[in-house]
Amino acid sequence: MYKYIFRRIAMMIPVMIGVTFLVFFIINLTPGDAASMILGDGATEESIRALREEMGLNDPVIVQYGRYMTNLLKGDLGTSYSTGKTVVGEIGQRFPNTFKLTISAIIISIIISIPIGIISATKQYSIFDSVGMIFALVGVSMPSFWTGLILIIAFSLNFRWFPSGGMDGLKSLVLPAFTLAIASTASITRTTRSSMLEVVRQDYINTAKAKGVSKNIVIRKHALKNALIPAITVIGLEFGILLGGAVLTETVFSWPGIGRLMVESIQRKDTPMVLGCIIVFALSFSIVNLIIDILYAYIDPRIRANYR
């Protein structure tokens, strides 16, 4: 098991280096000169040149990348062009908010989707199943920024139950978390249902039934554990979609997380901040997938056996 975890972490390192490399080069395609942007309109040619030299903007991109990586390993992601604060500080301040939002969303999705998926599968073609699947299909088709606006209209402007934006206590978390949760709830439900359907057709389920095990226990003990494996994979993938969705949801609800920070930084052409946000997003996504893979090995003895 430890061997497996170790190997999996070792695999993550080159990928993360690749990510920083790729993103650094894409962001470097941004037109416009950083030095003249920092100094503003009134800057002289002379001072711009001096700052370019100081920031090392005249060096080849690969040298700049090398410098960026050296600093990154020291925990320094540069300073914001627009506010002058350190990128690490700003992201560190905002990250917990995005974390809170995405974790709540994923917990909501799991609590709703797994039971619905299981019941739908065990009662295939029933009314419950059809209604559930229609909701799931509509759910995956709704863009989160629209869902968010609709929830604001209904529960904030109409009923005045929750605030329409900002971050102020638990109440303000409800609408953004549900907005973010809808799409992933829908797709986890669908995956749970279809993998459950596949599992209940296996021979060992018939064997269990034949030897007189009650239906409840067959589902709980024999089917569920195997059916959950694909569901867990999809939860990992959904986390990537959730992080992307956080950008939109945070914009709709003025939620002070790194998604909104990234959008604002793009509008201000604040390159170091954009770069920092993307790297943090990619790193979080990779860590979640790492956890999922470890969980996988824990649940599925076949994977563990490969790494004895």
Added chain:
Amino acid sequence: MLDKSKKRSQSADVWRRLRKSKAAIAGLILIAIFILVALFAPLLADYNEQAIKINVKERFQPPSQDHLFGTDEFGRDIFARIVYGTRISLFVGVISVSIALSIGGFLGAIAGYYGGRLDNAIMRVLDVLLAIPTILLAITIVAALGASIVNLMIAVGISNIPGFARVVRASVLSVKDQEFIEAAKAIGAKDHTIILKHVLPNSMAPIIVFSTLKVATAIMATSSLSFIGLGIKPPTPEWGGMLAGGRNYIRDHMYIVMYPGMAIVLAVLSLNLIGDGLRDALDPKLK
């Protein structure tokens, strides 16, 4: 001859199974409506007069006979803007998926067919792309290139390359060791002939399903990017952009965001329904 008749019966079979699914038929009808609206948009509304021109006197008209879906904060007809937005959504959706399919498909096909080191190299590079959530990758690319319709298609296209490469690779792997490929090799067929004429046609099913579902996500991505101001620039009518403009007025004029959002949901839903239906129809095992 034999091969031809078998092929025909296969697609007829798929169509027969697809027709049985009410959901898939609903999806096909919906998407047909969207395509007709996009094609005949000028018959439904005047682009310059209704969808673009600012008309202060007509601001915030609720839905009525004159303005089916009401008017927005600039007095533009929302129905007209949704009609012309259909063109953009479908166009960007299809083109960006074509970009992803051709590049990703090429990479996936050679990776799967040749295997070994080439496969390893391609897949490791794609792992890097996969480590960045799709929409965030698209945002990064548009942020660097600048917001325009072409850059939007490039961004959404590139960010979908790894997905397509994986699907094509997997389906190539599933056919490449079969006997008819070996037969083609034995009679001296060249690699590219084998890939294009024998491998790909026989591994099409999952690729078609995936492409259909991805056009849906591409439409969603396009409107998402426009919503945060990184896609289609106003005044060009785009569904996501319409929501961005209207969101400040939802307190009193909720119809401004209702209808464009429903257009997105219906377009995405129709493609998801078709994709699901096709998957069941192409893979009878899963019935």
